[in-house]
Amino acid sequence: MKGDPSALLARKLSLHTPLSEAERAALGQLLARLQPLRNGETLAAKGDPLDIATLVVEGMLCRAKMLSDGRRQILSLLLPGDLVDAHASLLRRRDDSLEAVGATVVMVVPQSRLAALEQTHPNLRDAFLREAFIETAIAREWVLNVGRRNAREALAHLLCELHTRFEAVGLATADEFRFPLKQQHLADALGLSNIHLNRVLRQLRDERLIVLGRRWVTVPDRPALCAAAHFEGDYLHLPTDRAA
Amino acid sequence: MKGDPSALLARKLSLHTPLSEAERAALGQLLARLQPLRNGETLAAKGDPLDIATLVVEGMLCRAKMLSDGRRQILSLLLPGDLVDAHASLLRRRDDSLEAVGATVVMVVPQSRLAALEQTHPNLRDAFLREAFIETAIAREWVLNVGRRNAREALAHLLCELHTRFEAVGLATADEFRFPLKQQHLADALGLSNIHLNRVLRQLRDERLIVLGRRWVTVPDRPALCAAAHFEGDYLHLPTDRAA
DNA sequence: CGGTTATTTGACCGACTTCAACTGCAGTGG
DNA sequence: CCACTGCAGTTGAAGTCGGTCAAATAACCG
Numbered sequence: 001m002k003g004d005p006s007a008l009l010a011r012k013l014s015l016h017t018p019l020s021e022a023e024r025a026a027l028g029q030l031l032a033r034l035q036p037l038r039n040g041e042t043l044a045a046k047g048d049p050l051d052i053a054t055l056v057v058e059g060m061l062c063r064a065k066m067l068s069d070g071r072r073q074i075l076s077l078l079l080p081g082d083l084v085d086a087h088a089s090l091l092r093r094r095d096d097s098l099e100a101v102g103a104t105v106v107m108v109v110p111q112s113r114l115a116a117l118e119q120t121h122p123n124l125r126d127a128f129l130r131e132a133f134i135e136t137a138i139a140r141e142w143v144l145n146v147g148r149r150n151a152r153e154a155l156a157h158l159l160c161e162l163h164t165r166f167e168a169v170g171l172a173t174a175d176e177f178r179f180p181l182k183q184q185h186l187a188d189a190l191g192l193s194n195i196h197l198n199r200v201l202r203q204l205r206d207e208r209l210i211v212l213g214r215r216w217v218t219v220p221d222r223p224a225l226c227a228a229a230h231f232e233g234d235y236l237h238l239p240t241d242r243a244a
Numbered sequence: 245m246k247g248d249p250s251a252l253l254a255r256k257l258s259l260h261t262p263l264s265e266a267e268r269a270a271l272g273q274l275l276a277r278l279q280p281l282r283n284g285e286t287l288a289a290k291g292d293p294l295d296i297a298t299l300v301v302e303g304m305l306c307r308a309k310m311l312s313d314g315r316r317q318i319l320s321l322l323l324p325g326d327l328v329d330a331h332a333s334l335l336r337r338r339d340d341s342l343e344a345v346g347a348t349v350v351m352v353v354p355q356s357r358l359a360a361l362e363q364t365h366p367n368l369r370d371a372f373l374r375e376a377f378i379e380t381a382i383a384r385e386w387v388l389n390v391g392r393r394n395a396r397e398a399l400a401h402l403l404c405e406l407h408t409r410f411e412a413v414g415l416a417t418a419d420e421f422r423f424p425l426k427q428q429h430l431a432d433a434l435g436l437s438n439i440h441l442n443r444v445l446r447q448l449r450d451e452r453l454i455v456l457g458r459r460w461v462t463v464p465d466r467p468a469l470c471a472a473a474h475f476e477g478d479y480l481h482l483p484t485d486r487a488a
Numbered sequence: 489c490g491g492t493t494a495t496t497t498g499a500c501c502g503a504c505t506t507c508a509a510c511t512g513c514a515g516t517g518g
Numbered sequence: 519c520c521a522c523t524g525c526a527g528t529t530g531a532a533g534t535c536g537g538t539c540a541a542a543t544a545a546c547c548g
Contacts, residue, residue, distance in 0.1 A: 046478075065388045068474055073388040090374040095381060095479040129373075130334040136380040137339055139387060144309045144317040147390040147435025151536070182494065191391025196536050198496065214545095230312055234290075235339040395504075427527065440504055442528065 005057045005107045006030055012081035012169055013127040015239055023121050030055075030117065032107050037100035039180075043108075044098040050088040051111050056080050059104030060180055064188065065096050074189040075142070076135060077101065077162065077181075081169045086114060086128040102180025102215075134237050141235045146191040151200045154190045156229035159210065163219060164233050179217045204228075249301045249351045250274055256325035256413055257371040259483055267365050274299075274361065276351050281344035283424075287352075288342040294332040295355050300324050303348030304424055308432070309340050318433040319386070320379060321345070321406065321425075325413045330358060330372040346424025346459075378481050385479045390435040393473075395444045398434045400473035403454065407463060408477050423461045448472075 006027040010019055019027075034057060037043060043054065043061065054061070061078040075096060078084050084098065089111040100106075118125035138161070145154045162179075166172035187197040204210050209225045211218040219225050250271040254263055263271075278301060281287060287298065287305065298305070305322040319340060322328050328342065333355040362369035382405070389398045406423075410416035431441040448454050453469045455462040463469050 063384070065384070067388075067392060071392040073391045075384045075387050087373065088377065090370060090377055091381070091481050093478070095481070096384060126334060129331065132380075133332065133334055133376075136376075136383065137335070139380065139383045140307070140309070140319045140340060143319050143383060143386050143390060144311075146387060148311060148315040148317045184494080193537055194495085195497090195538080199536090202496085234337070237335050237339070426525095437505055438526095439506080439528085443504095446528085 004028075005034070005055055008057065008081045008169070009055055009083060012083075013124070013131070015168060016130055017123065017127055019123070019127075023124055026117055026121050026124065030107075030109055030113065032109050032113075035106050035108055037104045037106060039100055039102050039104075039182075041100045041104075042097055043100065043106065044094055046094055046097050048094045050085060050091055050094055053086045053088070053109045053111055053114055054084040054098065055107040055109060056082045056084065057105040057107055060101035061098050061104060061106065062101050062185065062189075063096050064099055072188045073191060074185060076139060077189065079162075079165055079169060080171060082135075083128060083131055086132055089115075101185055104180075137235045137237060142189075151190065151192055151196060152203060153229055154192075155186065155197070155200050156204065156209065156225055157231055158186070158189060159204075159217065159219070160226050160229050160231035160233075161236070163217075163222070164236060164238070168236075168238055175220065175222060176216060176218045179212075179215055248272075249278070249299055252301065252325045252413070253299055253327060256327075257368070257375070259412060260374055261367065261371055263367070263371075267368055270361055270365050270368065274351075274353055274357065276353050276357075279350050279352055281348045281350065283344060283346050283348075283426075285344045285348075286341055287344065287350065288338055290338055290341050292338045294329060294335055294338055297330045297332070297353045297355055297358055298328040298342065299351040299353060300326045300328065301349040301351055304345035305342050305348060305350065306345050306429065306433075307340050308343055316432045317435060318429060320383060321433065323406075323409055323413060324415060326379075327372060327375055330376055333359075345429055348424075374481075381479045381481060386433075395434065395436055395440060396447060397473055398436075399430065399441070399444050400448060400453065400469055401475055402430070402433060403448075403461065403463070404470050404473045404475035404477075405480070407461075407466070408480060408482070412480075412482055419464065419466060420460060420462045423456075423459055 010024050010027050013019060037059070044052070046065075056078050058080055061082075061084060062074045063076040063078070063084075064072055064074050066072045114128070118128065141161075145157055149157060163172055163177055166177040167174070171178060183197055183201065184194045186201070187194040190197065192200075201212070205212060208220060209228060211220060225231075253274075254268050254271050257263060281303070288296070290309075300322050302324055305328060306318045307320040307322070307328075308316060308318050310316045358372070362372070385405075389401055393401060407416055407421055410421040411418070415422065427441055427445065428438050430445070431438040434441065436444070445456070449456060452464060453472060455464060469475075
């Protein structure tokens with residue numbers, strides 16, 4: 001899988017629609033240069049033209065915005081298999097930025113190549129669009145997470161979301177998943193200070209809801225964590241209601 | 245204009261792409277029953293199928309989510325000319341709800357009719373998609389608004405956004421716009437308690453940044469309000485950089 | 489091993505929430 | 519016309535969640 005980024009994408013897309021062999025082959029044609037990124041490295045900045053899409057191959061990306069005084073908010077977390085900014089060329093310039101979370105590998109695809117692909121495979125166009133709409137649904141859930149949940153609920157909810165999403169692409173077991181995020185990333189995703197985030201994280205550990213490994217999270221009692229978060233996965237729009 | 249909802253939509257879309265006569269005519273064919281809604285009335289609820297799109301004709305809609313204990317978060321505010329949930333049929337079921345903000349009139353369009361329209365007018369398909377992506381960009385800005393701005397900045401920012409968006413569709417002058425929102429709506433959009441919202445609103449009034457009429461807001465010094473909000477309108481993706 | 493970055497902890501402070509009560513206004517019915 | 523009702527808005531007092539400042543420890547990396 002690591003050797004074939006397009007297979008990762010095909011797997012993700014086929015969660016929602018079965019793909020024909022021709023479509024899989026067409027995805028294989030997307031092969032572009034793999035680009036490694038160091039933690040925190042900026043792949044695209046505010047103001048950049050939206051002429052590229054990005055497939056996350058390994059690690060994670062985040063979409064972020066900053067205020068003039070340095071306050072930072074993470075808007076999305078992108079996992080391996082996510083195709084970022086498909087169809088975004090309908091807008092002129094980026095209003096946010098894309099940054100690597102931990103060591104990351106991406107495949108950068110010109111929008112024009114995606115458009116050509118969609119021309120011959122309308123089914124893929126719908127699949128890409130669907131992924132974009134799901135990212136939107138997640139962004140809306142985050143508004144709720146940041147606006148109305150307290151720190152403990154919000155953190156638990158984010159962890160449930162990541163667990164479910166990692167699981168959907170085969171990168172998590174039922175009780176464990178890789179976790180390249182620093183505490184600052186979590187804080188910026190939840191609109192909290194890193195210090196308060198640290199305390200809430202400790203609280204969840206003390207309650208045995210999570211166990212933090214080096215770069216892993218273990219969830220010994222998943223229903224309990226979901227309950228703490230009041231997590232319902234419907235907004236992830238996974239096909240089999242594995243989420244819930 | 246009030247007599248012809250499709251003209252409202254055409255006007256909105258033509259902000260970004262010029263529309264041919266044929267395309268305008270096709271939009272005119274969309275005519276569907278106008279549906280009046282009372283304040284707070286639910287047009288669509290969580291779990292509903294996503295088989296309809298909605299054109300806001302008069303008043304406002306909001307997209308909202310609730311937690312089990314009643315906490316509520318508004319995710320989007322939809323203005324006249326906004327076509328809500330275009331292409332949403334790529335997902336199965338709604339994970340949020342649509343509610344009227346003040347007395348509102350909408351035109352409900354089956355997704356199948358939109359799809360047929362797009363089949364013959366690909367340009368319209370792109371125009372609808374663009375609007376959807378702009379709603380996403382706004383949702384992301386709201387994550388920042390709720391997560392990292394304090395109450396005063398966030399409220400001022402939301403007011404600047406609404407002013408700019410109303411202006412773009414010809415429903416605001418340079419210093420005034422209609423305002424059907426109750427304070428509770430603002431609180432739910434910003435993740436604040438209605439009481440604190442009231443105090444912050446008073447603060448902005450005391451600073452002469454806004455004047456509240458019965459159902460209007462007047463902005464005596466727009467640059468000052470924008471400055472208080474650190475408002476940059478780039479995320480609204482308006483064609484002429486009227487925003488900023 | 490040394491230098492940087494990430495995490496942890498404590499003490500204090502402030503923004504925002506909660507609870508409770510009061511005001512004003514519009515609609516409604518007598 | 520006026521009393522009654524109900525909702526939106528307003529204000530005060532007290533409490534809490536989360537932020538800020540400061541400093542110590544632990545993990546990472548060349």
